[in-house]
Amino acid sequence: IVGTGTCTTTQEQESTEPLPVLKQYNSRRRREAVQASLHAAQRGSGTVVKSHFIQDEETLLQLADPQLWTKCVDHQSEVGLRFLPAGEKPKNVWEEIALLIWQDHPVVTTKNPDNTPSFAGFEYWCNIITPGDSLDWHVDKDEALGMESNTMVNPIFGAVYYGFPHRFTGGYLELLPVDPQQSPSAEEYYWKDGAQTNQDNGFVASFERIEAQYNRLVLFNVSKWHRVSAVTRGARFTFAVNLWKEKPRKLHINTVDPKQQQA
Numbered sequence: 001i002v003g004t005g006t007c008t009t010t011q012e013q014e015s016t017e018p019l020p021v022l023k024q025y026n027s028r029r030r031r032e033a034v035q036a037s038l039h040a041a042q043r044g045s046g047t048v049v050k051s052h053f054i055q056d057e058e059t060l061l062q063l064a065d066p067q068l069w070t071k072c073v074d075h076q077s078e079v080g081l082r083f084l085p086a087g088e089k090p091k092n093v094w095e096e097i098a099l100l101i102w103q104d105h106p107v108v109t110t111k112n113p114d115n116t117p118s119f120a121g122f123e124y125w126c127n128i129i130t131p132g133d134s135l136d137w138h139v140d141k142d143e144a145l146g147m148e149s150n151t152m153v154n155p156i157f158g159a160v161y162y163g164f165p166h167r168f169t170g171g172y173l174e175l176l177p178v179d180p181q182q183s184p185s186a187e188e189y190y191w192k193d194g195a196q197t198n199q200d201n202g203f204v205a206s207f208e209r210i211e212a213q214y215n216r217l218v219l220f221n222v223s224k225w226h227r228v229s230a231v232t233r234g235a236r237f238t239f240a241v242n243l244w245k246e247k248p249r250k251l252h253i254n255t256v257d258p259k260q261q262q263a
């Protein structure tokens with residue numbers, strides 16, 4: 001029944017089986033879906049998976065040095081905050097990649113009427129996940145604000161880039177289609193309403209699972225629940241860059257620490 005067009009096989013013509021019902025939205029709802037998709041594209045709010053993202057050999061070879069990544073992890077635990085303000089020149093390879101990742105995004109390419117940037121800048125950090133570490137369900141947010149009051153401020157959008165030729169098993173990026181307001185417990189959603197108990201009614205919201213392939217870029221909505229599933233062998237390397245409307249007060253404390261659990 002999928003994409004039949006005008007082509008039918010003899011077998012289908014002879015079949016006496018009734019066609020399955022195409023249970024779909026009415027035409028008004030379908031037009032709404034078209035508009036929603038176009039608006040989402042204008043805002044740049046959809047998940048993007050781009051394989052073989054960086055094509056420059058020099059940059060890839062530079063990133064293939066594990067020491068660069070361990071330094072990145074160590075540096076952020078010292079300084080806490082790594083932020084490239086909008087319009088500033090990159091000062092290191094990470095900031096160069098941050099700009100490369102975001103240069104075509106609508107929020108970055110669209111300026112305010114007075115020609116000032118429409119965003120504050122880029123928060124960035126590195127993760128190396130080995131067996132025993134975990135990056136459990138979380139949303140990316142302004143950690144300082146979250147601790148002082150109950151308000152949650154999230155980035156506009158997020159990106160992860162797997163720029164080290166890593167070797168590991170497990171470690172999928174898993175994305176739920178809900179935020180903490182819609183579903184206060186990611187774990188509960190995952191087991192009750194998510195893919196774990198799909199009752200075959202066809203329209204149960206599921207979750208996305210993305211392989212952390214080397215040189216792959218993933219842009220996604222980090223305001224929704226996401227996690228990295230258990231790494232069972234090896235080490236998994238991530239460079240993450242979030243786009244912020246306002247500079248967060250206090251930035252990413254390394255979330256890959258089973259003792260902290262603040263993510």
Ligand SMILES: O=C(O)CCC(=O)C(=O)O
Nearest residue numbers: 127140160173228238240
């Ligand atoms: O490594 C990944 O794929 C996701 C990382 C992440 O969500 C984070 O560091 O907040």
Ligand SMILES: [Fe+2]
Nearest residue numbers: 139140222226
């Ligand atoms: Fe995250």
